[in-house]
Amino acid sequence: MRIKVSKRETISPTYRYLSPVIAVVLALLFGMVVLYITGFNPFTVYRAMWHGAFGSLYGLSETMVKAIPLMLCALGVGLAFRMLMWNIGAEGQLYMGAIGATWVALTLPDSSAYILIPLMIVAGMVLGGLWALLSAIPRAFLGVNEIITSLMLNHVAISIMEYLIHGPWKDPHGFGFPLTPVFSSAARLPTIGDSRVHYGLVLAFVAAIILFFVLKKTKWGYEVRVIGESPAVARYAGMNMARNIIIVMFISGALAGLAGMTEVSAIAGRLQRGLSPGYGYSAIIIAWLGKLNPVTIIVVSILFGALLVGGFSAQFIGVPAASVNMLQGSMLFFLLAAEFLGRYQFQLVPKKEAQSNE
Numbered sequence: 614m615r616i617k618v619s620k621r622e623t624i625s626p627t628y629r630y631l632s633p634v635i636a637v638v639l640a641l642l643f644g645m646v647v648l649y650i651t652g653f654n655p656f657t658v659y660r661a662m663w664h665g666a667f668g669s670l671y672g673l674s675e676t677m678v679k680a681i682p683l684m685l686c687a688l689g690v691g692l693a694f695r696m697l698m699w700n701i702g703a704e705g706q707l708y709m710g711a712i713g714a715t716w717v718a719l720t721l722p723d724s725s726a727y728i729l730i731p732l733m734i735v736a737g738m739v740l741g742g743l744w745a746l747l748s749a750i751p752r753a754f755l756g757v758n759e760i761i762t763s764l765m766l767n768h769v770a771i772s773i774m775e776y777l778i779h780g781p782w783k784d785p786h787g788f789g790f791p792l793t794p795v796f797s798s799a800a801r802l803p804t805i806g807d808s809r810v811h812y813g814l815v816l817a818f819v820a821a822i823i824l825f826f827v828l829k830k831t832k833w834g835y836e837v838r839v840i841g842e843s844p845a846v847a848r849y850a851g852m853n854m855a856r857n858i859i860i861v862m863f864i865s866g867a868l869a870g871l872a873g874m875t876e877v878s879a880i881a882g883r884l885q886r887g888l889s890p891g892y893g894y895s896a897i898i899i900a901w902l903g904k905l906n907p908v909t910i911i912v913v914s915i916l917f918g919a920l921l922v923g924g925f926s927a928q929f930i931g932v933p934a935a936s937v938n939m940l941q942g943s944m945l946f947f948l949l950a951a952e953f954l955g956r957y958q959f960q961l962v963p964k965k966e967a968q969s970n971e
Contacts, residue, residue, distance in 0.1 A: 615963070624955050632955055633902045633913075636948035643943045644936070658927050658936075665926025666919035672926075674808035678880065680918030681810075682707065682872040682889065684817035684911055686896035688824060689868030691905045695828070696841045696861050702748060702763030703869040704893025705770030706741040710870025711877040712774060713740030715793060715884040718800035719782065726799040733800065733874055734816075741870015742863040744770060749862030753855040759862075767893070778884055792885035802879035813875030817914075820868060821907040828907070837861060869893060890921070898945045917941070 645655035666676045686703040693700035713736035721729060747766055751757035778791040786794070804811045828834035836857060840847040848854065876888055899917055903910035924937035 620957055628955050630904070632951040633904060633909075633948060636902065636944055636951050637916075639947040640940055640943040643947070644940050647939060648932070648936070653930075653932055657930065658932050661927050661930055661932075662920070662923025666923040670808070672922060674810050675922045676915065676918045677810045677814060678918070679921045680914045681813040681817055682876055682892045683895055683899055683914040683917050685813070685820065685872035685875070686869045686893050687899035687903065687910045687914055688817070688820055688907055689865040689872075690893075690896050691900035691903065691907065691910055692824060692828075692837075692868075693861055693865040694841075694900055695905050696837050696857065697844065698749070698752070698858060698861055698865070699760045700745065700748070700763050700862060700865050701760055701897065702745060702766050702866070702893070703872075703896050704889060704891065705763075705767035706744050706866040706869035707873040707876070707889055707893050708767075708770040708774050709744040709866075710737035710741035710873030711884055711888055712770075712777065712873075713737045713870065714874035714877050715777075715782070715796075718796045718878070719793065722797050722800075724799060726803075729797075729800045730802060730878070733878055734871065737870045737874030738867035739870070741873060742865075742867035744870070745862045745866025746859065749859050752862075753858040774884065774888075775886075778886070782884065784883070793883045796878065796882050800878060801882060802875060804879065809880070811875065811879035813872075813879055816871060816875065817911070820871075821911050824907040833857075833860075869896075895941060898941055898948075901948055902944065 641659070645659075648655040648658050664672070666672050686707060689706070690700050690703050714733040717733045717736045718729065721732070724732075744766065745763070748759040748763040751762060752759040775791070778793055782793040784790070784792055784794045802811045802813060805814070828837060836847070836852050839850070840852060840854065840857060844854070872892060873888070876892075877884055881888060895917055899910060899913045903913040920937050920940060924932075924934055927936065928934055
């Protein structure tokens, strides 16, 4: 007997929407096994993570704070993935957005919030979008693989940030630490109530609503979906592939840049190291778990924000911080496995029959 792998003619719509849930459940079960093997009670760990993320108003607010940049980055990469553009550079685009916002804050320190905040938003989005074009233009006109270029540009963006905080933007009163001067109060994105949740949450919700409407109701959104589902059909229909690649990647990078602006303005209050603990990379997993749908991406981002905050709480009982990365990685692994099983079927057939079919 031999195992024969064949592609399914159709994929069950129910399975398509259940596969992310299955992936999350399997990842949590896998995490339980790993925790148990390493000497921890998995129920105690998960209880601590849940309580840290949702057990108090403070925990809930911190979950939302962590979810905001994840939402914006995931919305950006999700849009690119819709058109089979593999933007792996959201991390670098986030940092470039933070650099753009910082430039405005340091250049116009005496301006009012009504001038500074909009300019910081625009600068962050434009710089993030332009950074994404460094991958989009070679792909659109030369066919250069955007996975490699966007990934490499992440390191370049972080190096630029390092140069600025060690050099021309270094705070002269910062006791030698690599960071910029503190922003003026007018350059700080307002928070909602007494919590640390800021209006970046509103920006993320608005972005999700606009993307959902554009993809579902507009001609351009239809082109994006057609190119993503069948590039050959799109070319036959006369759709401008290069133009759409440029537009999609710019918007993708702009959303990641907006995430950088919100982090540097609302949370850090200055440009510094460690601005992102990998939001741009986590956004890739979130986009796939959310099935590239802007609405479900928002929900999955909150889940990942809870994982980050819950991971901090779990450290108080001795669990390594890497456990969160392990859970995130296993979610992606099981999601890919679920996608494969949904697209292909396995059959046991006699060896002679399998060879004749080949």
